Amino acid sequence: NAGVIQTPRHKVTGKGQExxxxxxxxxxxxxxxxxxxxxxxxxxxxTYFRNQAPIDDSGMPKERFSAQMPNxxxxxxxxxxxxxxxxxxxLCASSLADQAPLFGExxxxxxx
Amino acid sequence: xQQVQQSPTSLVLQEGENAExxxxxxTSLNSMQWFYQRPGGSLISVFYNPSGTKQSGRxxxxxxIKERRSSLHISSSQITDSGTYLCAMNYNQGKLIFGQGxxxxxxx
Numbered sequence: 001n002a003g004v005i006q007t008p009r010h011k012v013t014g015k016g017q018e019x020x021x022x023x024x025x026x027x028x029x030x031x032x033x034x035x036x037x038x039x040x041x042x043x044x045x046x047t048y049f050r051n052q053a054p055i056d057d058s059g060m061p062k063e064r065f066s067a068q069m070p071n072x073x074x075x076x077x078x079x080x081x082x083x084x085x086x087x088x089x090x091l092c093a094s095s096l097a098d099q100a101p102l103f104g105e106x107x108x109x110x111x112x
Numbered sequence: 113x114q115q116v117q118q119s120p121t122s123l124v125l126q127e128g129e130n131a132e133x134x135x136x137x138x139t140s141l142n143s144m145q146w147f148y149q150r151p152g153g154s155l156i157s158v159f160y161n162p163s164g165t166k167q168s169g170r171x172x173x174x175x176x177i178k179e180r181r182s183s184l185h186i187s188s189s190q191i192t193d194s195g196t197y198l199c200a201m202n203y204n205q206g207k208l209i210f211g212q213g214x215x216x217x218x219x220x
Contacts, residue, residue, distance in 0.1 A: 042211075043198065
């Protein structure tokens with residue numbers, strides 16, 4: 001089992017460009033979570049899916065951010081018109097129902 | 113909103129000393145989790161839903177649900193224990209609210 005796979009590991013974008021981050025959850029896990037980590041804010045919840053359905057996106061910025069889970073094998077986090085303040089490590093996690101979430105290595109996004 | 117407070121923010125110890133990390137929660141708690149993270153590394157679960165006292169090697173977690181607090185004790189610290197320890201409360205079906213973490217540095 002390869003664990004939660006996130007790609008790319010690092011992404012550099014110019015201000016105003018779009019960034020798409022990918023997450024492949026552990027096979028069989030029903031829940032997928034997205035978090036963002038910065039030095040200033042720490043770890044912040046963004047959104048999560050259960051059985052591919054969006055359950056809670058209360059942590060997602062209202063503009064420019066969107067997440068999808070088109071099938072059980074991957075989820076994407078898309079940031080439109082990236083801004084320098086979007087620079088962060090974006091972490092994906094998956095879990096079985098009522099079990100501890102397992103985290104991926106993260107994608108480090110740098111917006112220049 | 114829900115808050116998770118960790119203390120201390122940072123801790124520097126000599127190898128062999130014991131470390132005590134604290135976590136306090138602002139709201140009633142269903143379950144919580146301790147994580148370990150190396151700089152630039154992923155989050156590794158250390159303890160999950162550790163009500164009461166649980167031990168794993170040199171690590172011991174003590175959680176008192178009704179008092180909304182948890183502690184992580186590391187005995188006989190080693191240089192490889194250095195990193196950031198985060199606690200998180202499980203809020204609403206798996207959503208985690210994290211503390212700011214304790215950065216632990218073990219010196220030789």
